[in-house]
Amino acid sequence: MQILTSLLAGLVFGLGLILSGMADPAKVLGFLDLAGAWDPSLALVMAGAIAVGLPAFALARRRAVSLIGAPMRLPKARQVDRRLVGGSLLFGIGWGIAGFCPGPALVALGMGLAPALVFVAAMLAGMGLFEAIERRRARERTRPPLRSP
Amino acid sequence: MTIDWQHFTPWSALAGGALIGLAAAMFVLLNGRIAGISGVLGGLLNPTRDDIGWRVAFVAGLVAAPLAYRLFDTLPVPRIDAGTGALVLAGLLVGVGTRYGAGCTSGHGVCGLSRLSPRSLVATLAFMGAGFATVFVARHVVGV
Numbered sequence: 001m002q003i004l005t006s007l008l009a010g011l012v013f014g015l016g017l018i019l020s021g022m023a024d025p026a027k028v029l030g031f032l033d034l035a036g037a038w039d040p041s042l043a044l045v046m047a048g049a050i051a052v053g054l055p056a057f058a059l060a061r062r063r064a065v066s067l068i069g070a071p072m073r074l075p076k077a078r079q080v081d082r083r084l085v086g087g088s089l090l091f092g093i094g095w096g097i098a099g100f101c102p103g104p105a106l107v108a109l110g111m112g113l114a115p116a117l118v119f120v121a122a123m124l125a126g127m128g129l130f131e132a133i134e135r136r137r138a139r140e141r142t143r144p145p146l147r148s149p
Numbered sequence: 150m151t152i153d154w155q156h157f158t159p160w161s162a163l164a165g166g167a168l169i170g171l172a173a174a175m176f177v178l179l180n181g182r183i184a185g186i187s188g189v190l191g192g193l194l195n196p197t198r199d200d201i202g203w204r205v206a207f208v209a210g211l212v213a214a215p216l217a218y219r220l221f222d223t224l225p226v227p228r229i230d231a232g233t234g235a236l237v238l239a240g241l242l243v244g245v246g247t248r249y250g251a252g253c254t255s256g257h258g259v260c261g262l263s264r265l266s267p268r269s270l271v272a273t274l275a276f277m278g279a280g281f282a283t284v285f286v287a288r289h290v291v292g293v
Contacts, residue, residue, distance in 0.1 A: 070182075
């Protein structure tokens, strides 16, 4: 059941990314180019998403299990630290270079676009690099790696 | 700052955003999880037996979305101006950065802000700021 609902959620997410224009790097960069001819569309994508997400997460927070009985796994991390800010800054630089973030890149991959394949391969390599570094650090400290969702 | 009225698409942006919000809402209310794409993908690199199925299914849904979109409308063709070197560098930064920062535009931006998480607000401001700064430098300082 969870596999089916995941497939459906991924599909609806992808349809939203295409309809909103998020899957088009030129449009994303048009939003990030504040000093040029600025396209504010993506601010409205966030507004639309949060307007629907807000009540859903308010409801989710009050439940211990999901509607189909899966445990509710909301992030517990609270601390604002160097990892959060540093990682987000690196991500933002990459986002600004190509106009791709993870979801839109996967959707563009589904469109059969070769540059999206290059980006996704590099992104997976980056994630693998992170895993490798974390594992090494964990070995050095001889305690299990921290995994935050 | 000048507004690019020619490319401004408020209605499809809002409607597409609402669909993204709906997907995140479905995912948390049905699966009890955050629809953070970097987290879903990252977990695939170090999977446990019982979470590989839903992760693959979510990613498959995203990749299949263009196919489904064509049932309703003509598929827009994205414009990708970055060259191979830039794509590789950008991909590496996005891969490493989203894992260190524990989220991307979906996990922190959509889900985190919807949960009113201060941590996600900081992350979103950081990656948005870095994105604005990077495009500023690339387009108006270096001039590519």
